[in-house]
Amino acid sequence: MxxxxxxxxxxxxALGALEGEELARFEAHLASGCAQCxxxxxxxxxxLTSLPRSLAPIxxxxxxxxxxxxxxxxxxxxxxxxxxxxxxxxxxMGVGAVAAASLLLVLSWNLIATRNQLRDLQAQVATxxxxxxxxxxxxxxxxxxxxxxxxxxxxxxxxxxxGQLLWNSLSRTGLLLVTGLPQVPADKAYELxxxxxxxxxxxxxxxxxxxxxxxxxxxxxxxxKIFDKFAVTLEPASGVPKPTxxxxxxxxx
Amino acid sequence: xxxxxxxxxxxxxxQIANRNREAFARFYDRFAPLAFTLAVRILRDRAAAEDLLxxxxxxxxxxxxxxxQERGSPEAWIITITRxxxxxxxxxxxxxxxxxxxxxxxxxxxxxxxxxxSATASDARIIVNSALAQLAESQRKVLELAYFEGLTQSEIxxxxxEPLGTVKTRMRAALERLRGLLGxxxxxxxx
Numbered sequence: 001m002x003x004x005x006x007x008x009x010x011x012x013x014a015l016g017a018l019e020g021e022e023l024a025r026f027e028a029h030l031a032s033g034c035a036q037c038x039x040x041x042x043x044x045x046x047x048l049t050s051l052p053r054s055l056a057p058i059x060x061x062x063x064x065x066x067x068x069x070x071x072x073x074x075x076x077x078x079x080x081x082x083x084x085x086x087x088x089x090x091x092x093m094g095v096g097a098v099a100a101a102s103l104l105l106v107l108s109w110n111l112i113a114t115r116n117q118l119r120d121l122q123a124q125v126a127t128x129x130x131x132x133x134x135x136x137x138x139x140x141x142x143x144x145x146x147x148x149x150x151x152x153x154x155x156x157x158x159x160x161x162x163g164q165l166l167w168n169s170l171s172r173t174g175l176l177l178v179t180g181l182p183q184v185p186a187d188k189a190y191e192l193x194x195x196x197x198x199x200x201x202x203x204x205x206x207x208x209x210x211x212x213x214x215x216x217x218x219x220x221x222x223x224x225k226i227f228d229k230f231a232v233t234l235e236p237a238s239g240v241p242k243p244t245x246x247x248x249x250x251x252x253x
Numbered sequence: 254x255x256x257x258x259x260x261x262x263x264x265x266x267x268q269i270a271n272r273n274r275e276a277f278a279r280f281y282d283r284f285a286p287l288a289f290t291l292a293v294r295i296l297r298d299r300a301a302a303e304d305l306l307x308x309x310x311x312x313x314x315x316x317x318x319x320x321x322q323e324r325g326s327p328e329a330w331i332i333t334i335t336r337x338x339x340x341x342x343x344x345x346x347x348x349x350x351x352x353x354x355x356x357x358x359x360x361x362x363x364x365x366x367x368x369x370x371s372a373t374a375s376d377a378r379i380i381v382n383s384a385l386a387q388l389a390e391s392q393r394k395v396l397e398l399a400y401f402e403g404l405t406q407s408e409i410x411x412x413x414x415e416p417l418g419t420v421k422t423r424m425r426a427a428l429e430r431l432r433g434l435l436g437x438x439x440x441x442x443x444x
Contacts, residue, residue: 011428012421015399016340017406042325047432049329051400052291054381060289060306065281068307069274072314 003036010037014044138166138175138215146170150230152251157234158182161212163249165230174203174218178232181212181248189237190248194221195229203230205239228253262327269317277314284328285310288335294401295339305342309335340403384434392427395420 009026012018018026030037141147152163161180168174176192184190184207192203206216221227232249260279268276288309292302312334320330385393398404398412406424410417 008421008425011425012399012406015396015424015428016337016403017399017409017424019405019407042323042329043432044428045325045329045333047428047435048400049326049332050377050381050384050431050435051396052287052294052332053377054385055290055294055378057286057378058290058293060285061303064285064303064306065278068281068310068314069278071307071311072274072277 006034006037007040010040011044014041014048141166141168141175144168144171148253150251150253152176152178152230152232152249154180155247155250157246158248161249163232163251165251167227167230167253169227172221172223176206176214176216176218178206178208178214178216178249179212181208181214181232183208183210183212184234187237188234189239190232191235191239191243191245192216192218193231193233193243194225194227195231196225196227199225200231200243201225201227202239202241205235205237263322266317266320266327266330269314270320277310280313280327281310284331287328288331291332291335292339295336295343295403301342302339305335305338309338336400343403381435384431387434388427388430389423392423392430395423396427396431399424 006026006029009018009022013023013026030041146168148167148169150165150167152165154161158181161178163176163178165177166175178190181190189205189207191205193200194203195201201221203218203221204216206214208214229250229252231243231247231251233243233247234245235243260283262280262283265276265280265283269280285306289302289306292305292309293299296302296305309331313331320327324330325333385396388396394413395409398409399406404412406420407417409415410420413420
């Protein structure tokens with residue numbers, strides 16, 4: 001084949017329009033090391049690079065650069081090693097191994113201490129998570145316009161005790177916050193009552209923590225009952241259908 | 254002069270090969286708008302062009318060490334990578350759709366690749382458009398169909414209902430004329 005014919009194909013190749021057998025034959029010709037075609041192709045690519053400049057410019061989104069820099073930032077943390085650095089690295093590793101063995105004992109000891117600290121911190125985190133979720137529940141409850149606040153006052157067995165009941169008469173649910181109630185033996189528990197007229201309706205059994213506090217979520221109560229009072233009595237741990245024990249807290253709606 | 258040397262694209266690519274993020278940022282500032290413009294023109298889909306731009310520059314970051322001036326200018330290199338990726342994507346969409354509707358359809362209003370002069374265009378744009386304006390309409394057409402639409406010579410022949418030989422001749426004539434008008438480097442460093 002006359003070499004000019006290869007150059008003719010080089011143009012079409014540079015445009016990406018060559019195909020099939022012609023493409024295969026031209027690529028084989030290039031692979032054979034034709035310097036003239038290679039040079040010609042380079043020049044043609046440079047000329048074609050001008051074509052996008054004929055278009056009305058469109059700016060890429062402003063966030064793209066930051067996105068890419070973050071992406072390559074993550075990759076950049078993996079260092080690229082050259083041979084010289086690798087050789088020194090072996091020396092360094094030999095010396096480092098001795099030092100590492102000495103350090104291992106110290107680190108092991110520290111590791112045990114750290115694990116204990118970690119366990120304590122995990123417990124603290126769990127406590128905080130509980131508190132946060134309780135507060136979130138409270139906030140959610142309070143944001144409902146149907147919610148009414150019922151203050152429950154401490155009665156003679158524990159006059160310092162206080163209770164606040166957030167009662168939603170529409171959804172028939174509530175949240176009870178209690179402070180200052182004495183802790184009770186394992187076979188006993190406090191029971192909350194919704195009182196409709198003279199009829200007490202069981203509203204759930206709860207216990208308080210070592211500081212006499214609890215945040216207790218009421219079960220859904222019967223819709224037919226219109227409560228005007230709420231009370232807390234001390235009852236057997238499993239709860240009872242009608243109050244039998246001493247009343248500790250009482251409040252009116 | 255110091256600033257010019259700092260922003261020399263070849264130097265920037267060598268710095269990128271050495272994991273210099275600042276050089277990467279400067280290279281991006283310089284060439285991303287052109288690469289994005291080309292990607293939007295080929296794909297006619299801004300979101301797809303954004304993905305492609307990200308892939309292209311990520312490839313640049315990973316393969317900058319493979320660059321050598323023997324392979325052409327940095328601009329030609331990044332534009333060639335962008336175009337190859339965009340055309341590959343376009344062809345795979347066409348294969349998936351089993352239809353040439355997208356290439357037959359009218360060009361997008363906003364991203365019309367037709368060459369034209371503009372009072373607001375940059376110097377480079379005016380130079381390139383002037384050169385393109387000196388080509389015969391039939392030559393310009395085959396150039397656009399191959400470069401921006403990613404059509405092969407036989408697809409162009411089928412679309413234009415012209416013999417394959419005529420299409421080949423027009424492509425060669427168009428490129429020869431452009432080379433004469435622009436020279437290898439024309440428009441490359443203007444911005």
